[in-house]
Amino acid sequence: MSAPATNPLEGLLTEALHARAELVDAHDLTPAAPPAVVVPLHRRGPVVAAVVTAGLVAAAAVVAVAVTSDAPSARGDKDFASPSASSAPSDGPSAPPTTPVTGADGLFEETDLGYVDPGTTVTGDDGSTAVVSADSTTLTVTDDRGTSYTADLDVADDGSPNRLSSQTLGLGQAGNGWLVRSGDEHADLTVLVLRSGDLVAATEPASVPFGNGYTADDQGYLTWLNDGVLRTRLSIGTPDEGRYDVYDWEVTGPGEGGGGPDSDAVDLVPTRQGTYCIADGVATACPSDPFDGVDDAPELPAQDQVDTVAPGEQVSYPGGDGWTAELVPSGAGFALLVDGDTSPLQVDVPGAVDPTLDTQLLRYGSSTGWLIRDELGGGDSTRYTVVSFAGGDLVVDEYDGQVPFGSGFTSDSGVTGRYETFTAGGGKGLYTRVYPDMEKNDALVYSWTLDSEDSTFRPTLLGRTCVDRTTAQAC
Numbered sequence: 001m002s003a004p005a006t007n008p009l010e011g012l013l014t015e016a017l018h019a020r021a022e023l024v025d026a027h028d029l030t031p032a033a034p035p036a037v038v039v040p041l042h043r044r045g046p047v048v049a050a051v052v053t054a055g056l057v058a059a060a061a062v063v064a065v066a067v068t069s070d071a072p073s074a075r076g077d078k079d080f081a082s083p084s085a086s087s088a089p090s091d092g093p094s095a096p097p098t099t100p101v102t103g104a105d106g107l108f109e110e111t112d113l114g115y116v117d118p119g120t121t122v123t124g125d126d127g128s129t130a131v132v133s134a135d136s137t138t139l140t141v142t143d144d145r146g147t148s149y150t151a152d153l154d155v156a157d158d159g160s161p162n163r164l165s166s167q168t169l170g171l172g173q174a175g176n177g178w179l180v181r182s183g184d185e186h187a188d189l190t191v192l193v194l195r196s197g198d199l200v201a202a203t204e205p206a207s208v209p210f211g212n213g214y215t216a217d218d219q220g221y222l223t224w225l226n227d228g229v230l231r232t233r234l235s236i237g238t239p240d241e242g243r244y245d246v247y248d249w250e251v252t253g254p255g256e257g258g259g260g261p262d263s264d265a266v267d268l269v270p271t272r273q274g275t276y277c278i279a280d281g282v283a284t285a286c287p288s289d290p291f292d293g294v295d296d297a298p299e300l301p302a303q304d305q306v307d308t309v310a311p312g313e314q315v316s317y318p319g320g321d322g323w324t325a326e327l328v329p330s331g332a333g334f335a336l337l338v339d340g341d342t343s344p345l346q347v348d349v350p351g352a353v354d355p356t357l358d359t360q361l362l363r364y365g366s367s368t369g370w371l372i373r374d375e376l377g378g379g380d381s382t383r384y385t386v387v388s389f390a391g392g393d394l395v396v397d398e399y400d401g402q403v404p405f406g407s408g409f410t411s412d413s414g415v416t417g418r419y420e421t422f423t424a425g426g427g428k429g430l431y432t433r434v435y436p437d438m439e440k441n442d443a444l445v446y447s448w449t450l451d452s453e454d455s456t457f458r459p460t461l462l463g464r465t466c467v468d469r470t471t472a473q474a475c
Contacts, residue, residue: 297463301425381408
């Protein structure tokens, strides 16, 4: 078998890096963020370069794509960056940097696929051979019995040749699959296999791109061979986060995974392996995304603008059954005193230091309550206490600690967040917004419901929202 040819994509990328040396520095070469929906790229469409993928399985329903080789060599995987105002010209994506990626138990280490030029024959471990024609328009595979099969290949718009990998894809009982690379600016990959007497290419999924290139929003994805499996990483988040979703590729065939016993479908199927963060060439598992799988929250009633009064100031509530309420000293702390059409009722407010009382009643379901705020830490945080009228008496309600109640700060994996609880709809709703990152306006919003059985407020996740914390207005 002929020695693998120099990878043309690497040469092109090296030239691009040198050409843009004055425009791009090390701080610009950060991983790219993906679009909310991945749009596959198609060579013959208005967007750049797509991947026609394929796989083969005879008896198995879903089989991992493995690659066989007598002596595979290893090299570091390439990182890549999306275009930005500082790192790329307006006419195309920036060139990927060539920083090796380590860590993550070797997940990002790359085995050289050893692409050969058209006309060079590759021999598989089962004795079959394959060769791309000199004009790059066909692939011919000859099995170990001497029977030949030919499939047409698309030729890249830029005229770059189709090159065959010297690594053959081992598909168990189905024999070998063949990996063809096309294009220099973007490395499109096609997997071809024998199926029902024909050499065919499988269908690429719309959900995850396969190959090497950029989505319609110029966000990067890269496919490599690792530990005998083809994998793709797709950048997510913002460029400075360096976050990637990693997928392993499998193929389907007749049987469970192919659409029915008589189906000859050949589909490439991605399986998500997790999200990894790359920093300084080292990959680690990323902290979980709090918004993963969370839908947008419904529109909420307008947030209430409520006045408060200090201890010793009495509040009368119009339409509140004639009630008045005030905070009064009690021992070393404070208590809530409520007077109405019954005898005065009083209950201590736990831990109150500098409390204020809302001038608006809470009306949640059939219950009535009072909201007491107690600023802590010089006003950076506020503890909320809700007192309800239940069973002819005042009860200090508890709250389920799964979601913070009041206002304050959170910390997760070194990221500081903030939460804030508020009333809406004239006191008829009680909600909490949790901002996982206080530098951003994306928040999870929860509603609170009082369980009258044990006087406990419990949260319900309504969804994701975007609210400017400084104005409380939607983004």
